[in-house]
Amino acid sequence: MLTEEEILARLKPGCICKGIKLHTILTAIENGADTYEEIAKRTNIGGGSCKSKRCRAKVAALLVKQNQ
Numbered sequence: 001m002l003t004e005e006e007i008l009a010r011l012k013p014g015c016i017c018k019g020i021k022l023h024t025i026l027t028a029i030e031n032g033a034d035t036y037e038e039i040a041k042r043t044n045i046g047g048g049s050c051k052s053k054r055c056r057a058k059v060a061a062l063l064v065k066q067n068q
């Protein structure tokens, strides 16, 4: 069960240019997506005004954290 802090963290932006929440990205990772490309395909992140710079870095950090 998630703590209140974890729930609030998941409501933060994942892809700010498309309004996609972090929990959408985390759910994709929890369901087996393990590359930026796969996560982008499942969540529709990327291709926004950041040109994948911001969200790619965010996903990379989440994947590192997931694999620790």
Ligand code: FES
Residues within 6 Å of the ligand: 014, 015, 016, 017, 018, 045, 046, 047, 048, 049, 050, 051, 052, 053, 054, 055, 056
């Ligand atoms: S943060 Fe939206 S496309 Fe990268």
